[in-house]
């Protein structure tokens with residue numbers, strides 16, 4: 001098949017594009033390299049640097065494409081609270097521009113990388129797709145808007161659409177920005193260098209950590225699965241892990257004894273998060289294959305950022 005992966009030079013996008021290329025598909029990547037780095041893409045992948053809001057470029061890239069994976073986005077919850085308009089421009093307007101361009105082409109399906117952040121506070125754990133959502137940050141609002149635009153415009157123009165609400169993905173290739181780094185790569189980096197692990201709050205807050213290869217499995221299946229048009233589907237591990245448990249596992253797999261520092265709780269996150277993955281199992285035959293401890297070991301083994 002012919003695929004376009006927007007944001008394909010990012011963490012998930014690189015893993016997805018390389019997997020598709022290894023399976024023998026034709027893969028084009030559009031990425032503005034604001035955080036992504038095309039250096040890790042296989043030579044078989046065609047890389048184009050550009051912005052998701054460039055419609056004429058999108059038309060060219062969409063020629064003969066069967067399926068679009070839309071991953072291009074700004075992805076930091078805390079940063080979105082500081083710069084909501086830029087999150088709106090990329091994550092919402094960018095999605096609308098892409099959908100307008102898709103409308104004029106022969107694309108058959110769009111798969112959106114949406115987010116578990118959309119749910120916000122929920123009484124019931126794990127989170128079901130049918131739950132009422134309470135987005136608590138501009139990032140979460142932008143991903144929910146993107147879902148609505150993808151589903152509405154695709155339905156109007158006869159293109160199939162699937163939105164995967166990905167929970168906390170981690171694994172080799174995840175970048176570690178200085179401000180607001182993702183928790184797992186941040187903890188691993190500090191552990192490997194015998195630094196300090198900073199825990200916000202008392203460490204009882206929970207997340208659903210899902211290994212990159214499991215997310216890629218779900219994305220790839222979503223591009224061809226039958227009976228998923230217009231569906232929103234959670235993709236996580238289905239396991240709720242506290243920060244304290246994560247720290248214990250990080251100590252175990254690294255064999256290091258980093259110091260722990262407790263800081264006040266930051267805003268912008270639910271105290272508990274966990275995906276119900278029953279729908280993913282039913283619709284995508286999705287089974288997460290990599291438990292957290294194994295995923296942490298693989299991350300250290302495969303990512304040069306964590307070499308001693």
Ligand SMILES: NC(=O)c1ccc[n+]([C@@H]2O[C@H](COP(=O)([O-])OP(=O)(O)OC[C@H]3O[C@@H](n4cnc5c(N)ncnc54)[C@H](O)[C@@H]3O)[C@@H](O)[C@H]2O)c1
Pocket residue numbers: 006007008009010011012013030031032033034035036037050051052053070071072073074075090094113114115116143165166167168169170
């Ligand atoms: N990683 C996670 O835990 C997670 C969880 C839920 C949802 N998601 C979603 O998955 C997608 C990929 O996330 P990721 O973790 O790989 O993040 P990432 O930052 O590594 O990837 C996003 C990519 O989009 C590119 N991009 C940003 N603005 C762009 C623009 N204007 N035009 C073109 N490209 C642009 C970036 O350069 C980057 O390569 C995002 O849509 C994100 O919202 C990720």
